[in-house]
Amino acid sequence: MAYSMAIRVCKTAYLNGTIEVQGSKNTVLPIIASTILTDGISVIHNCPDITDVHVMCELLKILNIKIFYDNHVLVINTSNIAYAPLPYELTCRLRSSVLLLGAMLGRWGRAEVGRPGGCTIGTRPIDIHLEGFCRMNADINLNDSLLCCQSFQLKGCDYKLRYPSVGATENLLLAACGAKGTTTLRGVAKEPEIIELCNYLSAIGVVIEGIGTDVLNINSPNYLKNADYINVYDRIVAGTYMLIASAIPSDIILTGIDDVHYIKNIIKVCARLGLNVAGANNTLRIRSFGDVIPGDFSTGTYPEFPTDLMPVLIAILLNAGGNSSVTETVFENRFSVVDELKKMNGRLCVKDDTVHIKRTERLSGNVVLATDLRQGAAMVAAGLMATGCTTVMDVSYIERGYENIVRDLSNVGAKISYI
Ligand code: EPZ
DSSP: OOOOSEEEEEOOSOEEEEEEOOBOHHHHHHHHHHGGGSOSEEEEESOOOOHHHHHHHHHHHHTTOEEEEETTEEEEEOTTOOOOOBOHHHHTTOGGGGHHHHHHHHHHSEEEEEOOOOOOSSOOOOHHHHHHHHHTTOEEEEOSSEEEEEOSSOBOOEEEOSSOOHHHHHHHHHHHTTOBSOEEEESOOOOHHHHHHHHHHHHTTOEEEOTTSSEEEEEOOSOOOOOOEEOOBOHHHHHHHHHHHHHSOEEEEEEOOOOGGGGHHHHHHHHHHTOEEEEETTEEEEEEOSOOOOOEEEBOSTTSBOGGGHHHHHHHHTTSSSOEEEEOOSOSSOOHHHHHHHTTTOOEEEETTEEEEOOOTTOBOOEEEOOSHHHHHHHHHHHHHSBSEEEEEOTHHHHTTOSOHHHHHHTTTOEEEEO
């Protein structure tokens, strides 16, 4: 991870080379949280070197968990784990801190956890998480900065989520590991991150039926063992580079794509945009002439196109040979990319939940802000396409999830550097 203030990115004519895709942020964070349910040493391989992972580890240390991180290997020793409240000052630095509620409830039947933070992309309520905990027999107490949950005995229940929330599914899975009897969760999220978490929980001894479907049945023994985990590649990071390669003449190899199935939805959209994608032996070769095909796109829950790639998709559609639109269906306020792209002369506007994008021949470099993780990546993508150079400020947002976007894009010949 490179701690820096800004990224300078200049128009780049051709991208060629290899990018090793980092491990997945949104997969590894719930798995780190779930080690709270175990006693002993767990080793997580291919763990990305990003701020969100390091803050999560700081939170675990408050529970007297020993952490060792080196070269993408995270060792977590829960042998002397002890209950403690988790302060808002740290929990507010990432969204996934909310998962510590479920993990602590599952382990101790109680949790006092500061409210979560994360990217400002909508109101991001947690009513589904809390309703599910209540259905498992937990009492909830909330104030402005602290979430408190307590249960004399968590009990299995039959609960239907009103929306397939990724975070709520993960949190309820973790709490269900401490519940007596069977927990049935209906209408759950089916994202690859959920499948990986279910597989990990199965490895530590939880019995889960229905993995990959929208109904999960969970039964947990009293004692859970340790298990090591090899993290999957980050499908959103891979997708970011695929979208960029659609808009700039490219011949790139992405390595580390150990399960191509998880990225099929993204490949489908990139193919529509004109990207040629060929996969073999955990790699993807992505090639294009940089002629983006315009179209109308929509985000959705898995296996639809992920909302996390929406800002990058919008940026690269400015290069398309006609008018396009992108409709966002997951978050109600994820359009900060529009104002920043306008500063680069981008011709686009928001109407309701849809961004309308016109081909922008005069996209030009400027000083712009990263306002959240994926929007920041979109501004880097725009900088590669725009005439002149662009300075993207507030890089700390990007470093929450991209290990080193400058290193990755430099490796394929992009004119990009930290300043
Ligand atoms: C996860 O966020 C990801 N974050 C997000 O990625 C991703 O955009 C999102 O899932 C959707 O795929 C992590 O995994 C850490 P949700 P999460 O709960 O769990 C509403 C990134 O850039 N909702 O599925 O917070 C909510 O308001 C991040 O890496 C409720 O109404 O997403 C939203 O509209 C950003 N009540 C929708 O559901 C609830 O209790 C989806 O949210 C929970 C959610």
